[in-house]
Amino acid sequence: MNNVVLVGRLTKDPDIRYIQGTNTAVASFTLAIARDYKNKDGSTTTDFIPVELMGKAAEFCANYITKGRLVGVQGSIRVDRYETPEGDKRTFTKVAGRSIQALDSKKESNSDGPTFEPSYDSAPNEFAAVNDDEVPF
Template sequence: MNNVVLVGRLTKDPDIRYIPGTGTPVATFTLAIDRDYKNKDGSTTTDFIPVELMGKPAEFCANYITKGRLVGVQGNIRVDRYETPNGEKRTFTKVAARNIQALESKGSAAPNTSNDNFEAPVFEPSGVVSPSEFSAVENDDVPF
């Protein structure tokens, strides 16, 4: 199973590009995530995790998520392999995200962001069924 959930702050505004031919939006950004322990000197270590997001969540990200915002990201770990022009083989690890959610309003983000009181909408993927839409199956032919 390859599943990851991260909570962190964007280090800069997301970069958006579109895949040629299909026009699918792709947003890339880096999350800064503090480790949950302190070093001997009392400081914390921060990890910088590259994230790639495609489709409608990428458009949401480009329109509403800015540098310093606290977000939650769900996806999986991807390891890309490539070869440099010099023939060296390299690997690059990133999170291929499926969902993103802003965890704070724009006005309560880091001090260097704008101070208008705009609340970003929560991105909900289409096709999600709420528990109230399920109904019990009452069928004696069900084998369990």
Template structure:
């Protein structure tokens, strides 16, 4: 089974091209994904994962996604082999996908733009003071 699900931010706008002959849309971009652990100096390493989107999903990416957007993708790992002009064999690994979901809005998120109803703390909880509660 070869299935991968990733959530990350685009490092640049998607590049859209069409396959000659078939006209199938192909979009390429990289996702920046922080690793789970924090180093002793408080920083995290980031992986930059190349992604290839085929078909209508590619056109969606080109029209609606841009650098910095948070996306979720589902696809499979592909390993391509090729020869350089010098005759050296090279390997290139990427995520091949047809499913892409934008996980944030185009509008930039600002702390002052967030809606917080009165009486709620920043996490969205309201304090209840009732001596009749059993806990």
């Protein structure tokens, strides 16, 4: 089983690109996540985790997610292997996200009330529509 759930803040705005041929959106960003313990001197260590989302989730990032936003990401760990032009073998570990949700409100200077922030989940809907006439209560 390869499943990961992360909550953190974006270090910069997502980079959005499109795959040639399919025109599929790809969003890449880094999440800053503080570890849940303190060092001997009282400071905390922060991990910087690269994340990549594709398709509708990437388009959601382009429209709603910006630097500093607190987000939750669900996905899996992916290890990419490649070879440099000099012949050195390298690995790069990242999170291949399936769904993302904004966990804080977008700060808008010209809005007096709370704003609704949708989330995007690429998982299929597990619930079927039910006809209310057939429900016994």
